[in-house]
Amino acid sequence: MTTTTGSREPVVAVRDLTKRYGDRTAVAGVSFDIEYGETFALLGPNGAGKSTTIEILEGYRRRTGGEARVLGVDPGRGGVDWKARLGIVLQSSAEAGSVPVREQLAHFASFYPRPRNVDATLEAVGLTEAARTRVRALSGGQRRRLDVALGIVGRPELLFLDEPTTGFDPEARRRFWDLIRSLKAEGTTILLTTHYLDEAAELSDRAAVIVGGRLVDIGRIDTIGSPADRIPVVRWQDADGRHEERTEQPGCLVARIVADGGEPTGLEVVRPSLEDVYLGLIGQHTLEEQLA
Amino acid sequence: MTTIETAAPVPARPRLGRVLALGVERARYEVRSYFRAGDAVFFTFLFPTVIFLIFAAAFSASGTVGGDRHGHGGISIAAYYLPGLVASGIVLSGVQNLGIDIAGERSDGTLKRLGGSPLPVGSYFLGKVGMVLVTAIAQLVLLLAVAHFAFAVALPGTPALWGRFAWIFLLSVLMSVVLGIGISGLPRSGRSASAVIVPILLVLQFISGVYFNFGDLPDWLKSIAGIFPLKWVAQGMRSVFLPDSFAAAEQTGTWDLGTAALMIGGWAVVGLVIALATFRWVRKDR
Numbered sequence: 054m055t056t057t058t059g060s061r062e063p064v065v066a067v068r069d070l071t072k073r074y075g076d077r078t079a080v081a082g083v084s085f086d087i088e089y090g091e092t093f094a095l096l097g098p099n100g101a102g103k104s105t106t107i108e109i110l111e112g113y114r115r116r117t118g119g120e121a122r123v124l125g126v127d128p129g130r131g132g133v134d135w136k137a138r139l140g141i142v143l144q145s146s147a148e149a150g151s152v153p154v155r156e157q158l159a160h161f162a163s164f165y166p167r168p169r170n171v172d173a174t175l176e177a178v179g180l181t182e183a184a185r186t187r188v189r190a191l192s193g194g195q196r197r198r199l200d201v202a203l204g205i206v207g208r209p210e211l212l213f214l215d216e217p218t219t220g221f222d223p224e225a226r227r228r229f230w231d232l233i234r235s236l237k238a239e240g241t242t243i244l245l246t247t248h249y250l251d252e253a254a255e256l257s258d259r260a261a262v263i264v265g266g267r268l269v270d271i272g273r274i275d276t277i278g279s280p281a282d283r284i285p286v287v288r289w290q291d292a293d294g295r296h297e298e299r300t301e302q303p304g305c306l307v308a309r310i311v312a313d314g315g316e317p318t319g320l321e322v323v324r325p326s327l328e329d330v331y332l333g334l335i336g337q338h339t340l341e342e343q344l345a
Numbered sequence: 346m347t348t349i350e351t352a353a354p355v356p357a358r359p360r361l362g363r364v365l366a367l368g369v370e371r372a373r374y375e376v377r378s379y380f381r382a383g384d385a386v387f388f389t390f391l392f393p394t395v396i397f398l399i400f401a402a403a404f405s406a407s408g409t410v411g412g413d414r415h416g417h418g419g420i421s422i423a424a425y426y427l428p429g430l431v432a433s434g435i436v437l438s439g440v441q442n443l444g445i446d447i448a449g450e451r452s453d454g455t456l457k458r459l460g461g462s463p464l465p466v467g468s469y470f471l472g473k474v475g476m477v478l479v480t481a482i483a484q485l486v487l488l489l490a491v492a493h494f495a496f497a498v499a500l501p502g503t504p505a506l507w508g509r510f511a512w513i514f515l516l517s518v519l520m521s522v523v524l525g526i527g528i529s530g531l532p533r534s535g536r537s538a539s540a541v542i543v544p545i546l547l548v549l550q551f552i553s554g555v556y557f558n559f560g561d562l563p564d565w566l567k568s569i570a571g572i573f574p575l576k577w578v579a580q581g582m583r584s585v586f587l588p589d590s591f592a593a594a595e596q597t598g599t600w601d602l603g604t605a606a607l608m609i610g611g612w613a614v615v616g617l618v619i620a621l622a623t624f625r626w627v628r629k630d631r
Contacts (some may be wrong), residue, residue, distance in 0.1 A: 073564075111461060113627050148455035150382040160374050164367065164464045204456070214473035 064089050064124060064242040065110060070264075071118030072105050078320065079105045081266035092233070092243040094253035094274075097263035098335055103246045104144070104215060106263070110244070111141050111213055124211060137165055140209030140241075142200050142217050150189030154180055157188060158202055165207035177232055178202045179225070193220035201229070205236065212236065214245045218252060230255055250328040264332060264338040278330035285324045289317035294333050367468035372463045372475025379480055390480060393434035394488045400426045401496050420588065423496040428582035429555040431485060435514065436575050438481045439521020441546045443473060444528040445538040451628065452535030459627025470620070472520045478620040481518055506585050509602070516609050520574060523616030530623045549575045560594040567596055574612040575604040 063086035068244050068318045072080040080102040087093045108114045110121060112128045112135075121128055126135045149157055155175065162168035175181050178198040178237075184189060191199065197220050204212060220225045226249075233256050237243065247253050253260055254274050260272040270277050284299045287306050300306050303322045310317050325333075409419030416486040450456050459469060492498040501507055522533040528545075532538040545550035548558060552566055559567070583591060584600035592600045 075532060113457070113460070135465040136461065139461070141458075141461040142459070143454070148450065148453040148458065150377070156374075156377075160370070161462060164462045166463075182605050198518050207462070273418055 062125060063087060063122075065093075065244065066122040067110070067118035067119070067123075070106065070116055070121055072102070072109060072114065078266055080109070080116075081267070081269045083120075083261075083263065085268065085271055087155055087242060087244060089241050090237070090242055091259065092237055092245060092257045093258035094260040095244065095246045095263060096250065096260055096331060102261045102266040103263055107213055107215055107233070107244065108247060111139070112136070115318055117135060123252045132196055137207060138210045140204040140207055140212040140215045142204035142212070144215050144219075145290070148188075148296075150187065152188055153185050154191070155184040158206055161203050161208045169206050169207055169208050171229075174202050174206050177205075177235075191280045194222060194225050195220065196297050198225070198229075202233070207240060211242045211244070213293060214247075216248060218247070219251065226252070236321065250326065250331055254327040260327075262334055264335055267338075269334055269338045274327060277327065278325075278334050282330045282333040283325055285322055287345055288319065288321045288323070291317055295319075358391025359375060363491075364465045364467040365471070367464060368475065368538060371464070371468050373474025375472050375476035376479045379476055379549075380597055389437070390484055391487075393430045393484060394435065395424060397423070397430045397488060397492060401492075409450070409524070409545035413442050416471050420500065421496065423492060424463045424498040424586070425558075427488075427492050427498055428586040429579050430488060430552075430587070432553075432575060432579035433550050433584045434484050435517045435550075436521050436578060437483060437546060438472075438527045439518060441542055442524030442529060443477055443522060444542045447473075447526060447529035448542075449535040450533045451529070456626045466604045466624065470522075470526065473526065474519065477522050477525075481514075485514075485567050494607070501585055510585045511579065511583065512580075513605070513609070515612050516613065517574075517578045517581075520609050520613035523613055523620045524574075526624060527619035530625075547574055552576075554579050558594075571596070571608075574609055577608040581601075581609070 064199065065085075065087035067189070068084050070080055071078070083102070083106060085093075095106065097103050103216045105114065109116050110123050110128050112123075112131050115129055123131070124135060124138055150211065152160075158174060159171045162171050162174075165232055172184075175184055180195060180198055180202065183195055186195075188196070188199065199222050201214075201217055203212070218229055221229060233243065238258075243256075245253065245257060248278045257274060258276055259271070259273055262269050262277065273320070284301055285303045286297060286299050286301070287303050287310075288295065291310075292297070296315065298306060306321065310320075351383060401421075403424035406509060407422055410420055410425045447456075490498060493500055501510060528542060529538075532541040549570075552562065552570040553559070553573065554562070554570070555575070559570075559576070559579070562570070567576075580595060581597075582598065592598065594602065
């Protein structure tokens with residue numbers, strides 16, 4: 054069962070995935086593949102269908118149309134051997150308050166055929182100090198790190214991370230990113246949803262953007278969005294006030310500004326971040342939807 | 346769209362040994378969690394003993410029950426109430442507490458997380474059986490100790506009676522657990538679980554002879570109670586803890602243990618079928 058790593062079959066394969074609730078369509082024909090060892094980010098505004106898609110792939114929800122294969126298995130029919138190869142970090146929950154952290158993790162580790170060392174896992178998520186703390190006494194960020202620990206303790210081949218760093222302080226996020234990089238280095242395939250686009254840019258190889266249940270773009274992080282959205286912006290100030298110009302040749306523009314009026318104040322050349330590109334994409338598709 | 350070629354391998358059923366081993370691990374975890382939740386222990390664990398103390402103290406001056414015309418050979422009110430409270434302790438631990446507990450686990454995300462892990466459903470069920478068995482035994486020991494040492498209630502004197510007690514107890518625990526798992530799907534949320542489940546059990550306790558003398562109930566009410574399992578658990582426990590002369594007060598004039606076994610066993614089967622058919626890790630998607 055655990056030999057798919059050798060084959061080049063995608064770890065996740067989704068074709069025309071659809072989910073309807075009555076006459077409301079939550080996911081309207083989404084298709085993508087995630088290759089072995091890849092970190093794939095699913096981006097989109099709240100209610101776009103990200104969580105529905107990920108929960109179908111985790112086996113929690115039934116699709117109403119299309120096809121899906123996760124580790125070669127239909128996620129609607131996956132048994133415990135299939136689940137043993139997955140790691141799931143759900144959006145936050147509030148259970149098992151009275152159980153100490155280490156005991157909770159050791160208990161979950163016992164479900165898996167070849168779990169990670171419990172103390173090493175606690176160390177990796179930075180909860181060694183809190184090992185004896187009861188779950189309910191953890192801070193929001195510590196609680197989230199325990200969720201991550203529970204998701205990785207079974208040594209998953211495929212890890213689902215649904216908004217994993219919500220409530221983390223900047224240092225904890227950096228540590229978390231390091232942890233994800235080390236899991237990646239071990240060959241773990243990761244499906245990530247996040248609201249932090251710097252996180253997606255930092256961690257993922259490829260991303261897909263979902264708006265209104267539809268996939269509006271998919272590709273490497275640096276190719277997401279229309280070329281127009283990625284045109285750099287040059288900003289500067291002179292006697293006439295502030296200026297801003299988008300251009301494919303920012304170097305030439307800067308040279309011209311200097312030639313015309315000498316050294317400008319507040320000169321900036323900004324390449325749109327994933328966030329700018331993403332917001333451009335969302336805005337454009339939301340507008341199209343409203344017009345349609 | 347291209348289709349995905351790979352056929353899904355049929356997932357293997359979990360091996361029995363693994364289901365049992367993880368069931369034991371779950372039971373250990375559940376028992377520890379149970380006793381860590383302080384308020385739950387106070388209200389549910391001590392309940393039968395507290396009720397027993399109230400009855401025994403309230404009626405301590407009313408003499409004996411079931412004696413001859415001169416008041417000889419009867420038993421104290423405390424002794425008379427004991428079997429009913431033993432029975433309701435088992436059924437409350439299983440059906441009521443477990444039903445509310447699982448409904449809560451469904452809404453706080455416990456079941457969702459377990460459902461995403463390779464824990465077999467059978468191990469989860471076994472863990473609940475283990476937890477209810479351990480807590481029901483502890484509850485029983487406390488109740489019997491208080492009855493015996495504080496109120497001088499005589500405990501069964503022969504191995505045969507203890508043997509009878511053992512099978513009624515074990516069968517009742519098993520039945521209560523599967524009914525508890527089954528009933529947990531009834532409330533629509535963890536918050537409404539107590540409001541939905543407690544009244545059902547309260548009515549059953551009143552009509553099954555836990556708080557009233559069963560013999561005093563009208564026949565039609567006895568017949569209704571006879572459909573449900575608590576009446577039979579209570580009757581079985583009366584056969585263990587009360588003198589044989591009390592059998593005359595039962596509906597058929599005998600302890601009728603054969604029917605009790607059939608009814609408790611039958612409800613265990615019904616409960617198991619309901620539990621297997623309706624249990625979901627997560628609430629069904631609309």
